[in-house]
Amino acid sequence: MRTRLAIKFHGMLERHLPERRVFLKSDTDTRFIRLRPETQLIAFAGAGLLVCWTILATAILLMDSIGAGNFREQAKRDQSTYQARLHDLSAQRDSRASEALAAQERFNAALDQISVMQSQLLESETRRHELETGIDVIQKTLRTTMEDRETARKALAELRDGVGENEAGTVLAGKDGGAPVDFLSEALARTAAERDQVVADAQEALVQADELSLEIALMKENNNQIFRQLEEAMTISVAPLDKMFKAAGLPPQRILDQVRRGYSGQGGPLTPLSFSSRGEELSPDFTRANRLLEQMDTLNLYRIAAEKAPFALPVKKAFRFTSEYGFRRDPKTGGRRMHRGVDFAAPAGTDLFATADGVVIHAGWQSGYGRLVKIQHEFGIETRYAHLSKIRVKVGQRVSRGEHIGDMGASGRVTGVHLHYEVRVGGKAVNPMIYIKAAKDVF
Structure with missing residues (x-):
């Protein structure tokens, strides 16, 4: 069976690839090489494979060359885009740096202003306490004067009643009885003068009390304005710092507590206001001032903490x-x-x-x-x-x-x-x- 197939295959090859002889002639001899159909088939197949491999390799090289060119162009485009982005980032960095410098200057100016306002606030509170004490003294003097005036009026009324009852006896007393009448007249004149002086002093005290009340009202309004400015400055200064620490993943309260433990000394301009001349509870202004001082202390702690973190x-x-x-x-x-x-x-x-x-x-x-x-x-x-x-x-x-x-x-x-x-x-x-x-x- 195999011999028949081999014979048929050989015959088919003979028809398409007949046997060939290649003669090699020299000066003294002639030889030939017989190329059988199977040998020719193998040669043709090898040549075909070589041609196919050459075509495939050439195609791969061309594709690699084209791809490499596209990749280089893409790399150049990416590089130019990246450089442009870097330039933009550099410009943004410079802009941020200038903004940061301006913010730092504003921050320092706000601290200076806060210090000045704090001094003004303390002076204003001291002046207000002095005015309140002065008003109390004036009111006590006014009450004493009013009591003296009432006493003088009662004495004058009693003297008038006494003069009315003894008028006849005084006239009948003759020349020697004129002394009591003169004494009474002088006493009445002095009482009237004292009464007029008391009324004038009372009116002047009322005018001074009105002036002091107006001055206190203006001072309170000025204090409220100072408080508002301080509160706004604290909000502008503290809020960005609080946001900065949160953005960095540092819990603000824990950081402030840690800094506070390292700087635990008492005293200085940030000591809370707690004095009272009469042992009374702190007024709303004092409470407000203490709250501002606490915020200033928090701002100072933030400043210390910011210097210790890599911002x-x-x-x-x-x-x-x-x-x-x-x-x-x-x-x-x-x-x-x-x-x-x-x-x-x-x-x-x-x-x-x-x-x-x-x-x-x-x-x-x-x-x-x-x-x-x-x-x-x-x-x-x-x-x-x-x-x-x-x-x-x-x-x-x-x-x-x-x-x-x-x-x-x-x-x-x-x-x-x-x-x-x-x-x-x-x-x-x-x-x-x-x-x-x-x-x-x-x-």
Whole structure:
């Protein structure tokens, strides 16, 4: 069966691919190569496969070339879009920086105004107490004068009654009896003069009382205006700070309690008003003033807390963001990897600054980070500044916000000059932009 099929297949090949001989002739000999139909079929098949492979490879190369060209064009477009976006972000950053500077100036002006208003308020309260005391004295004097006037009137009436009853006896008394009459006349004249003086004093006291009442009313209105301005200033100053700490994930009340424990000394201009000249309960104005002083104390605590948290940028000169916080393509291996900070690119040697008050806990080389500075802040916050070209602080040194701590470089595992900036809370990395964005409308 197999022989028959082979014979039939060979015959079919003979019809289409007859046997051929290739003669090879030399000077002394002639030889030939016989090409059987099966050999020709194999040769044709191999040639066809070679041609197909060549066509397929050419098509793949062309497609790769076209795809690579499209990819490069897309990459260029993405790069230009990204650069435009970076320029916009840089412009927004500059705008925010100027706005923050203006807000800081307004904040300082508000604090100065609050201090002046506080002094005016205390002086006004003191003056009001003096006026109230003066009015009490005038009212007591007026009551005493009115009582004296009534006593004088009664005495005058009794004298008149006595003169009426003894008038005949006095006239009959003759020349020697004129002395009592003169005495009575003088007494009546003095009583009348005292009465007139009492009436004049009473009228003058009433006028002074009206003037003092008007002055007190004006003073109260002035105090109310001062209170309103102070309350508005406190609202404008405290609310953004409260919002900033909440946006950064820091519970404001817990932060204020922690700062208050560290600054627990008493006294100073923010001591609550509690004095009273007569041991009475505090007036509504005193209660209102104490509430404002509490808000001022809260504002001061917020100011202290804000200096101890990293609400600032580590780079003050022109820069651009080159990598955000989160998962990204590793620039070295190409794999997907978590990036636990943000990258700021600027020229080599650019000054870098601490973003909050704290203590340097590391200043040296660390694998991957290169030259690294770690600063420990309050509230369990730590900041890291990596890939520096030069470190300008040492371990144990206490630094303040805005203090120069190093220069930007390319040490460690990098592809170029930049700063890798990290913020860690309780040892866990968080997005530094949370703190930077939280403070953009305050500082």
